[in-house]
Amino acid sequence: MPKIYQHSGPHLFLLFWKASHAVMRYDHERIVEQGFTSLSDFAVLEVLLHKGALPVSTIGEKVLLTSGSITTAVQRMERKGFVRRERSEGDARVVLVHLTDAGRELIVDAFAAHSANLDALFSEFSGKERAQFADLMRKLGRRSQALIR
Template identity: 75%
Template sequence: MTKIYQHSGTHLFLLFWKASHAVMRYDQAGINNAGFSSLTDFAVLEVLLHKGSLPVNTIGEKVLLTSGSITTAVDRLERKGLVKREKSELDRRVVLVHLSESGRELITKAFAEHAANLDQLFEVFNDEERAQFAKLCRKLGGYAEKMTQ
């Protein structure tokens, strides 16, 4: 059996993987407590809250969903009365997704709780560590993206 050396690529990946799963479980619990059954529903509403009305495919790109998955998610949110689809006034071929009033109320409250939960989680880092963490994440993500092109 091959030994995994401390600070090797394999060791660092395992640390990152375990930490990311723990953070996602923490985040998912908060999202569930805010009344959402899925991260997808929360993410779609959050994008609309912060970016405004968008075409379905653009929302999918922003929340990392395929065209089929984002269509299903928007259909589900529309049935719940949280979003509405309307043709763009500028280009009638484009269908924009808007937050409904009830969707805006729900995501505004839920996002405030979500942000507070994440601020609490990252209190484990001081300001310098936060800046270093952000820099290292951007560096690793950019390098991994470059390596897959």
């Protein structure tokens, strides 16, 4: 079996993969502590908090869920009373998802805790390292996109 050399593409990918899974596990555990049973429920409410009312399909694109998964998540949040759906006044073909007062109250508190948890996680980095990390992640994302087109 070929050896993976330090700083080779396979080695860097392995480091990235392990770190991303550990970060996601940490984040998921913290979100569950806020009373959410799934990351998708949190993500739906969070995007509505920061972007305002949106069509279901737009929410799905923003939180990386398929059409079926986002519909299920929105229906679940609607049954819990955290969102409501209304036809757009500008285009009756478009159904917008809005936060309810209960949904806003839940996600405002949960997002504050989420933000603090992520700040604690990334406190491992200095300010300069955070900027470098952000630049490197953007650069890697752009390169990946360019190679798959």
